[in-house]
Amino acid sequence: MSAKTLYDKVWDLHQVAKLPGGSTQLFVGLHLIHEVTSPQAFAALREKGLKVICPERTVATVDHIVPTTSQLRPFEDPLAEEMLSTLEKNCHEQGITLHGLGSGKQGIVHVIAPELGLTQPGMTIACGDSHTSTHGAFGAIAFGIGTSQVRDVLASQTLSMNKLKVRRIWVSGQLSNGVFAKDLILHIIQVLGVKGGVGYAYEFAGPAIESLSMEERMTICNMAIEGGARCGYVNPDAETFSYLHNKLHAPKGIYWERALKWWKSLASDERAIYDDEITFEASKISPTVTWGITPGQGISIEEKIPLPETLPPEERQIAEEAYKYMGFTPGSPIEGTEVEVCFIGSCTNGRISDLKEAAKIAKGKKVLERVKAFVVPGSEQVAEEAKAEGLDKIFTDAGFEWREPGCSMCLAMNSDRLIGRQISASSSNRNFKGRQGSSNGRTLLMSPAMVAAAAIKGKVTDVRKLTKGNH
């Protein structure tokens, strides 16, 4: 059993009681809500005659359903409009802060909480969304919950949970040029499998992780869930603190010094005990792309789509399903696969550093004519920063569409979606069948720079070939 890890320390601090059945009642330090998984929770509360117990510990935004073309109200889609106005009404009635459209603070929930300084080390953070694991980048214990649990948190500021085991994923060495956090996490998931993390919290550590910026760490923790781990985290360090410094909700003045001291005490002890440990070597990782229908079906850009007989027996069935669905022949290279739609955005890779990397590739080039390419910033703040740096112009000059912030074609609940069997290069996190809005649409996951490269060439391209000589 793990001991003295950050996970253990934060868990212990937040325990409220033991519950019948053996699970733990855990205090939730920060609760984030959005329009899709909260309306039924508020309705259930009303049905039971309950109120939100700590409205100041819940923060709301709107992201999943918002259109990214025009955000004028009422929305064209009446169902989307109903969802947003329901959220507005619920927040208003219960005294919950809502960062709505045009507030300057709206965006994908996992993008805005860090940029507002709401996400801090040592917190427990819950949200009705599986990518809540993102916030673990700060050394918080953050996990996705279902709507019944959203109701529980609203009603009690706590939830019923079982303690996870802790696996340390140690990444030695450094990522090479043209290889990003996204490639690293796709690689890890490919090796450990989409079920590998079930029952675990992933602690990402080691020199390669320590060298990552906060935004890159968020990309890694974001996709812990794709590897089956309900939460992933990185121990807080100088990088964490410098990111947080002067953020809107970060502690200020003498409280900042006190916070630093406390935050530092939370990191896993040198002699912490883990339930499992595994090591990766960062320098061996190449740009990584998925070829199938689970995020674990990834390969390096130099590799070929695996032959069934080279796969472990338990992966063959899903591989067969993937060849058929994707229309790919085992043994053929992934590089050169033609793409039709290119999407840069999402809570995995819709932050300012992601847009910068993609813009470096797009600058002065043109999106291949038959390709539809668009950029959806992760938040209003990201959009503003990007405009201030002229990134929007770089993208539009290159033939990308520049959109308003939201989740967009990550899950295609708005009108951004694939049509028919279209194939996309996407910086998002899920390549499940039908994920991007068409029941037979196809998704190749990759880093934002790789998506930009795919847009220019109209096919899956090794981004390193486009940047040769630029370094």
Place this chain on the structure above:
Amino acid sequence: MNTTASFPKGPIKKIDGDAFSLNGDDIDTDRIIPARYLKCVSFNSLGEDVFADDRNEKQGEHPFDKKENQGCNILIVNANFGCGSSREHAPQALMRWGIRGIVGESFAEIFYGNCLALGIPCATASKAKVLQIQKAVVHRNNQNWTLDISRERINNEEESWDLNIEPGPKEMLLKGDWDATSQLIANEEAMKIKLSTLPYLNNF
């Protein structure tokens, strides 16, 4: 569809009814309920849309459309069922279609918890055993199946298989404690102590 049957409440000791099988590992929540059906402020109509895209593709041949499976309430699945997003719409859609208990090799964690919070037990068994049960279900000629929570087993009139149900959830189901909300609220005092002592809520 069995949506008129009442939803789970109180202690859940066993589920009597009929079982059917849905084959495949890693069936994710996007398949159970595609994202476009999440555009709703109530769960009421979700039963009709469960597996919408898969069913559309299979044109009446999908297990959820087959005539002999209508009215079934026990679902047999394979490994990592319910992986992907945390959407509770997935178990809600299954429940509203009529599912009251699920047996499989393994379940995704959030999905498992979401099911428990609705009073839907997820029982596990080895791969080999699940395949046996699926075979028996496909060739079933009687419709009397029971998922017995306290005995941790599933049986029909002729055969029975032992299953695993985690002790915590099992106790919660048997006692009717699976709806956590009231217990959590009861500990308000202890919660308030956290509120007034956690460093980050009290200026460190």
